[in-house]
Amino acid sequence: MEKELLEKRKKLICELIEDELYVPMKEKQMAAFMQVGREDREDFRRVLGELLREGKINVTAKGKYVRPDADLLTGTFISNIRGFGFVEVPGRAEDLYIPETKVNGAFHNDTVQARMLPGQRGKRQEAEIVRIVRRGMTQVVGIYQKSKNFGFVLPDNMKLPTDIFVPAERSLGAVDGHKVVVELTDYGDDRRKPEGKVVEILGHVNDPGVDILSIVRNFELPMEFDEKVLKQAQRAASEVSEADRQGREDLRDVQMVTIDGEDAKDLDDAVSLSKEGGNFLLGVHIADVTNYVQENSALDREALKRGTSVYLTDRVIPMLPHALSNGICSLNEGEDRLALSCIMKISPEGDVTDYRIVESVIRVERRMSYTSVKKILEDKDEEESRKYEKLVPMFFLMEELAGILRAKRKKRGSIDFDFPETKIILDKEGHPLEVMPYERNTATKIIEDFMLLANETVAQHFYWMEMPFVYRTHDNPDPEKIQQLGVFIGNFGYGIKTRQEEIHPKELQKLLGKIEGTPEEALISRLALRSMKQARYSVDCTGHFGLACRYYCHFTSPIRRYPDLQIHRIIKEQLRGRLKENRIQHYEEILPQVADHSSKMERRADEAERETDKLKKAEYMERHIGQSFSGVISGITAWGIYVELPNTIEGLIHVSNLSGDYFVYDEANYEMVGRDTGKKYKLGQRLTVVVAGTDRLTRTVDFVEDEGI
Helix, strand or coil: CCHHHHHHHHHHHHHHHCCCCCCCCHHHHHHHHHHCCCCHHHHHHHHHHHHHHHCCCCCCCCCCCEEECCEEEEEEECCCCCCCEEEEECCCCCCCEEEEEHCCCCCCCCEEEEEHHHHHHCCEEEEEEEEEEECCCCCEEEEEECCCEEEEEEEECCCCCCCEEEEEEHHHCCCCCEEEEEEEEEECCCCCCCEEEEEEEEEEECCCCCCHHHHHHHHHCCCCHHHHHHHHHHHCCCCCCHHHHHHCCEECCCCCCCCCCCCCCCEEEEEEEECCCEEEEEEEEEEEEEEECCCCCCHHHHHHCCEEEEECCCCCCCCCCCHHHHHHHHCCCEEEEEEEEEEECCCCCCCEEEEEEEEEECCCHHHHHHHHHHHHHCCCCCCHHHHCCCCCHHHHHHHHHHHHHHHHHHHHHEEECCCCCCEEEECCCCCCCEEEECCCCCHHHHHHHHHHHHHHHHHHEEEEHHHHHHHCEEECCCCHHHHHHHHHCCCCCCCCCCCCCEHHHHHHHHHHHHCCCCCCCCHHHHHHHHHCCCCCCCCCCCCCCCEEEECCCCCCCCCHHHHHHHHHHHHHHHHCCCCCCCHHHHHHHHHHHHHHHHHHHHHHHHHHHHHHHHHHHHHHHHHHHEEEEEEEEEEECCCEEEEEECCCCEEEEHHCCCCCCCCCCCCCCECCCCCCCCCCEEEECCCEEEEEEEEEECCEEEEEEECCC
16 A cells, blocks of 8 residues: 555544544444445555554454543553563653553563553553553564473563463474474463464574574574565676766775775775875765665665664674675775765864765775784784785874874764673684673774764765755763762762763763773773663754764665665765655655664664673683682662673672672662671672573573682
8 A cells, every 4th residue: 555545544534533423433334434445445454553553543342443542652561571561652751660460461562552550650650551552572482391282482582471382283393492483373361371383493402503593583583585685686786887887976096995804794885095285085985785775676675674784693694685795785805886985075173174975986995904904003013014005104194084083073072982892702513712802993993983974974964955864863861870870980989070960971071081991991981881872763863962963874884774775865866866856755754764663673683682692601601600700890789789790791699699688779879788787789899709600591690799718
């Protein structure tokens, strides 16, 4: 059904139901009243479903359509293993607490309607679920356990409070210990467990790779591309033709390089740099992926559905097929490639005084690695410098410009979280050999600095053109989290200033400057990052708190992020003079959904990446049970104390394992306090711990305090 027709029909139904003379009707009665032909009944049912999901109409227990209750809130139910849950309502700062007795059959991730319980005050209000609008989970991943005449599946997802009953004839031959995907056929209720059928056996729980494959299936990450998508990718040209070059600026004689990790295969950004007078001329050249991924093609629809590439510890799940991302869309050394180039003239002070955004044809001179460029710039490695002799002057010029840009960003308050990410090294069977911090270096920072500037320049250009666009936005942090951060850093002797419950990014930047080079740098940086809100995609340009900038977008990675691909299309249409009224209207209609979906897919990818990291960290610590480690208290809750080790692994000392006293959580000061002795555990406090146990299923590590006995 065309979008315009869908919206028209939705409007007609809403007008009918809102009419004072309307008498509640069932679907069949309403279809007859509105003279909907039999051939259109399926579309009519879809329209009613859309309106229900949007909360614009309601349906009674008898199936009659009525006006939505003013006191009903529509949101997503997030369940807890202990039976209660929460409803996240879009646009509402605090979620709703749902007691176990008021869940009323809702399942994790269901879209539900909830009503406030009477006499509610405070931030987190209690509510009851009155209606399940749409089921959010159709499949569950877990461990199969066999009984004589039936089996059941213990879900991997710890948010699910119950196992899934599986009749013997629907087990697909699964045996004890098999990791399976079970399709839900009945969601159960207060008296009955949910029921399902096994649709896929992933392998035995101890088989190599099954652990991460289970996470992939649990997050419903699409692994394979269907045949139609693969064929479209394979049909893409293997080389740039003369026809492709027509109308493009020829930059093949401009000296440029790609700088990536050694194992990178999809090279979607190249950089060039020279000096004109006293000014720098920086070119950021991005693969023109949209030339090969046409709007609304099978390739485009699949890329939108995925939203982003996903980087797990043992695999990459790409947004686009490798035939495209590693082939014609990869800026390979010595090969002609189509690009979108942002060429900026930058003053010695780091100001962009002029710029051009053009369609181009480029040829990368050398494929460089971060390691090689670091050797040249940081280590002054003579052999590496001789090997790339022709390029060395440009690398030193890049280092100079990057330093200027970084200083300029720092002056305005941009926050640079320079803490190490986790690097997990696996053996051939997927077992962790080593967990360690992964450091950034001069080369990685140069590329980050240049990409940030290109993203800002493109975003500002389209903001002032008042064209529909997808921006990258980052809201101000939650005051409560900033307060908690303030308490935490106070234990190290640091402080931050806030004004009327708001903080300027410069304050966090100053803090990061003070802790630079200290033992607590990585921990405080990570906790400062946790105190901030998630960045997201939006059609509204509301600014980026972390970067302290007014205009920002994602322009530089169209191979692995859909928003970049989407704005490339808009940029090209504008450059070609095709962004007429009908196309502007088209983008105004589709972009809010693109931005929202891309944000959700990014969050899904982030969660899957975190879960695989936690899994491998728990597996790694299995070999260290009984050993002592020095760490820092990184979190305190009512159930215990979280301690982070220098290798980024975090574990819990349960409150019941804190010896010598009965400890209670002091929420106001974020402390754990002994009731009799007054002994305190504070955020940031150093502690020696012993690894007491690990659990791969819950992906957790348990510590006890090492008292030196």
